[in-house]
Amino acid sequence: MKILPTSLFSLLVLTGSSHAALLLHYAFDEGSGTTVTDSSGNGRDLTLNGGSTWNATGGAFGGSVNLGGALARTGGVSASTISSLNTVTGNQVTIAFWANVNSESVGSNPFTISNSNNSVGTRILQAHLEWSDGTTYFDAAWDVSSANRVSGDLGDVSSDLNHYIFTYDGDAGQMAIYKNNVLQFSNNSAPGGAINWAGIQNFELGAFSFNNGLWAGEMDDFAMWNEVLDEQDRTQIFNSGVASIPEPSGAALLGLAGLGFILRRRR
């Protein structure tokens, strides 16, 4: 039992770092008002714009939101800036959400994160679900290279709420799109490169204000991490929601509880 202190320290370190950093999470359970609360605790609230409405129930988990793309530049959810995102670091990202697109092939953006709202070339993280050719595109670090893209036809995206996960690893040059927890498309030879967190000036859900890439549909449980989530976390999100993933402090406590169980068993 003399090794206990070292083991305990190692366990705390391991469990404390075993989960990615949740940057923001929108559960869309508000049901009224115009504030979209960031459930991650990071204070990155958004504003619900005209043309969008709440669903008090019927989302993937609790309520959801209908992002109305009919009103040019006013639909969707946005923040002119989320300045706190400018301090994020890391060359990886995971973006996950549930969506039911109102109509196929309308060339619109479920999310757009850019370093300007006045040029198509300044996108940092964005997707088309779907573009007018029926293809879904995910672009990351587009301001580094327009070849940082993964794409493909996801089939019918307008008949039901489906779960989507987009991942980018700028160090490994790997990108992926998952639908309902199944890998659909990957790009393992992307140029990669750093995500320009410091340059983020524009954050929109359901819109890309520059090109009126308005997205009409139902969305729920939107979240973003600055790491590529592993299979265990992806499965947890898909089955039980973003809120079900333990934060590092919770994981450490679970680790302590587990250690206690092991020690009892050894006695």
Ligand SMILES: [Ca+2]
């Ligand atoms: Ca919800």
